Amino acid sequence: MSPLATALQSCDMLLIDGLHAFDFTCDETGLTIECMDGRQLRRWSFTPEQIAAAVGADDQWQLADAQGEHRLVCMSAFRAPDEDDDEADLDQPAER
Numbered sequence: 001m002s003p004l005a006t007a008l009q010s011c012d013m014l015l016i017d018g019l020h021a022f023d024f025t026c027d028e029t030g031l032t033i034e035c036m037d038g039r040q041l042r043r044w045s046f047t048p049e050q051i052a053a054a055v056g057a058d059d060q061w062q063l064a065d066a067q068g069e070h071r072l073v074c075m076s077a078f079r080a081p082d083e084d085d086d087e088a089d090l091d092q093p094a095e096r
Contacts, residue, residue, distance in 0.1 A: 013075040015072070021034065061073070
């Protein structure tokens with residue numbers, strides 16, 4: 001597995017060409033990224049070979065496809081837990 005592919009497995013969000021992307025998949029077929037740029041849906045697709053050829057360090061990478069060079073940053077997003085243990089049970093009457 002290439003260094004970029006390893007970094008992609010552990011990140012929650014990408015910054016590609018200055019745009020934040022939460023909708024991406026990286027598997028044996030390559031990397032696919034989608035995000036909204038205003039009203040326009042933007043899509044990028046990279047082959048496993050292009051991912052392996054990416055140049056970078058830490059979480060910042062340069063990667064090329066048929067349209068040219070792209071700057072990719074792997075980021076971690078904050079996520080809220082599905083259930084809040086801190087919330088009072090709303091089925092129980094309030095204590096007075």
